Amino acid sequence: EAGVTQFPSHSVIEKGQTVTLRCDPISGHDNLYWYRRVMGKEIKFLLHFVKESKQDESGMPNNRFLAERTGGTYSTLKVQPAELEDSGVYFCASSPRTGFYEQYFGPGTRLTVT
């Protein structure tokens, strides 16, 4: 069974540019989560999809971040325009069940904004 995949693995962009991160969850997993880890800090929740619906997006930093999950399969996270403080590692995770169950993480996308 293929795990969670993320693309790209690393992205370097200039301040003010746009970047789109992609996450492909494990097939059949309705729950998809986005997280971010800023250097030296803990992993922070961004948002949670159940199928194509946003269950909770309370962790999204501001309206420069837009997440979509069309058709309940893969998800994209767009940052527009990027700021220096957006740098970090963005993780995606999926889970087959909604609730307090283990999540399966992807390898992450390292975003560097210069």
Next chain:
Amino acid sequence: EDQVTQSPEALRLQEGESSSLNCSYTVSGLRGLFWYRQDPGKGPEFLFTLYSAGEEKEKERLKATLTKKESFLHITAPKPEDSATYLCAVQRASGGSYIPTFGRGTSLIVHP
């Protein structure tokens, strides 16, 4: 606000030298405490879920325990391949919220 504090931040052990990692938490209405292992350049890998005080889970050389205020990850006779960052996360019961709060992790290095 939920808080998770992990200690020590870093730990160096000799192969075979047993030790414990600590995860102290403050959460209203704990629903689950999770331990993950993270290798460099990879995402966290699920290890255990503990749901109530007194619960214990084991997997190979790892044993996780839970009290009302903290969890321990005991590593018995570690091997170099156990080197990784170990993350603790808690989830609380609050309506439909399933947001985990992570600690910063303990970086473990096991020397041969």
